[in-house]
Amino acid sequence: MIKAKDLTYEYIRVMETDHGTKEEKVSALKQVNMEIEQGDFIAVLGHNGSGKSTFAKQINALLQPTGGTLWVKDMDTKNDALVWDIRQTAGMVFQNPDNQLVATVVEEDIAFGPENMGVEPKEIRRRVDEALATVRMEEYATHTPSKLSGGQKQRIAIAGVLAMKPDCIVLDEPTAMLDPVGRREVMETIERLNKEEGITMILITHYMDEAVRADKVFVIDDGDLVMQGTPREIFSQVEELKKYGLDVPQVTEVAYLLRKEGIDLPADILTIEEMVGAVCQLKSTI
Amino acid sequence: MIRDITIGQYYPAESPIHRLDARVKIVVTFLYIVSLFIVNTIMGYVIVTALLGVVIHASKVPVKFMLRGLKSIIIIILFTAVINLFMTRGDHILWSWKFLTITTEGLYMAIKMCVRLVLLIVGSSLMTLTTTPIQLTDGIEYLLRPLKKIGVPAHEIAMMMTIALRFIPTLLDETDKIMKAQQARGADFDTGNMIQKAKSLIPILVPLFISAFRRAEELAMAMEARCYHGDENRTRMNVMRMRGRDYRAAVMTAVYLCVVVGLRIAAGHLTFMI
Numbered sequence: 001m002i003k004a005k006d007l008t009y010e011y012i013r014v015m016e017t018d019h020g021t022k023e024e025k026v027s028a029l030k031q032v033n034m035e036i037e038q039g040d041f042i043a044v045l046g047h048n049g050s051g052k053s054t055f056a057k058q059i060n061a062l063l064q065p066t067g068g069t070l071w072v073k074d075m076d077t078k079n080d081a082l083v084w085d086i087r088q089t090a091g092m093v094f095q096n097p098d099n100q101l102v103a104t105v106v107e108e109d110i111a112f113g114p115e116n117m118g119v120e121p122k123e124i125r126r127r128v129d130e131a132l133a134t135v136r137m138e139e140y141a142t143h144t145p146s147k148l149s150g151g152q153k154q155r156i157a158i159a160g161v162l163a164m165k166p167d168c169i170v171l172d173e174p175t176a177m178l179d180p181v182g183r184r185e186v187m188e189t190i191e192r193l194n195k196e197e198g199i200t201m202i203l204i205t206h207y208m209d210e211a212v213r214a215d216k217v218f219v220i221d222d223g224d225l226v227m228q229g230t231p232r233e234i235f236s237q238v239e240e241l242k243k244y245g246l247d248v249p250q251v252t253e254v255a256y257l258l259r260k261e262g263i264d265l266p267a268d269i270l271t272i273e274e275m276v277g278a279v280c281q282l283k284s285t286i
Numbered sequence: 287m288i289r290d291i292t293i294g295q296y297y298p299a300e301s302p303i304h305r306l307d308a309r310v311k312i313v314v315t316f317l318y319i320v321s322l323f324i325v326n327t328i329m330g331y332v333i334v335t336a337l338l339g340v341v342i343h344a345s346k347v348p349v350k351f352m353l354r355g356l357k358s359i360i361i362i363i364l365f366t367a368v369i370n371l372f373m374t375r376g377d378h379i380l381w382s383w384k385f386l387t388i389t390t391e392g393l394y395m396a397i398k399m400c401v402r403l404v405l406l407i408v409g410s411s412l413m414t415l416t417t418t419p420i421q422l423t424d425g426i427e428y429l430l431r432p433l434k435k436i437g438v439p440a441h442e443i444a445m446m447m448t449i450a451l452r453f454i455p456t457l458l459d460e461t462d463k464i465m466k467a468q469q470a471r472g473a474d475f476d477t478g479n480m481i482q483k484a485k486s487l488i489p490i491l492v493p494l495f496i497s498a499f500r501r502a503e504e505l506a507m508a509m510e511a512r513c514y515h516g517d518e519n520r521t522r523m524n525v526m527r528m529r530g531r532d533y534r535a536a537v538m539t540a541v542y543l544c545v546v547v548g549l550r551i552a553a554g555h556l557t558f559m560i
Binding site for chain 2: 060084087092099100105108118121160164
């Protein structure tokens, strides 16, 4: 589905100093190699400025690699002729729900993508209705986006991408600006689309409890892909994660601290249920 | 309090006027405005006003809403009236005091200009009251399309209008937030003279502009991510279609224009009607 070979992205940052401006070369991505299969649910972790957003924009061909190659469904993102096909294959949802909705009516906004692609009016109507149903927002079809909650706006943004019939959706911190209710709505939608529609999900996030729900986790630090594996493999390495400025889910942290105190708990506890199970087992052995 | 401002004054109702194609409404309104300047007899204005009354009645929009549009330009109307009243030269002096004189011609001119302005505002707000902003922009885009050949960016203008409409509530919210944040830090927007008040707006405008530019950049990226590349090969979900009622409205407008022009020509011969 998505394959990166020595993917590199460098840009020139102009800094203002006391003695005029200074140019500095920044490597946002350094020779990243990775592969994502169709239907995967991937979480990408990394602290601010680690290059994870740059990585997201590469998949959508909003940015093109300065070195190496990135293939989206065998399409090279450096090939300008394929840009629209790539963007249609890999849709993108951004962080700020307000700054990605274009129209004043919900259904018009969802129609925006297919309209740009030149889809037939009847087919657009069908796709819009279908996408609204998928994100469970049918009753808001004729509402204005500015009156909706953050979570609802984000679901509309997802529906807007769905109407383009993508194989893959890249979500760049879609829950960062939402309240807990909105976060839950969006996460449920993402998981459901992955399980039921088989759409590859690439979720860039800060929240460890969201990353836990993915099939696979990538950790990016300073432009390097430093860790990859299942959430269980990744989060059991508490010390290494801390080295990259990342936290682990709260229960995992508790388990880690308890282990350090000599209490025999498994290192890969990710959820509260697992923690309860492990503690109960421990209690019965004493 | 800033949220109370309503932009795009659409009044939702089920009426034949609401159902008309936006393009027809725009063209009809334009022709109606032209007709206001063709008419120059009292008889003509009576007819135009009566017709406008019939259309307002058919639109099911309360007259109150129509007049609301007048409130904001009352100063302009009064100013026009006063200027015309005193500045028009004529033979029949009605009243005179020092350098001020009122002539019969001036009085008629003032009344005529006021009636014209009122009819113009009421007529055009009837269009915006019965047409959703999105239909309006679609209509404008369609009507400007022939001008694309001479370089008028029709699609871009319509897209800009849509985006502006979409972001007005967002930016109003933001202004409210910034004002509260500045007030919490002791900013004072209500006291002082004009210049001080204007100066106190700077701490609101600067952050608002910065954020608007940031939003614009993010929106541009989001639009590109959704394959936006101008109106090349772009289709629309809702295709505008002329129906029977739209053709009927067009024919009625044509008849109306003929009557108005006829009246004007007739008035040329029958000068007593003024």
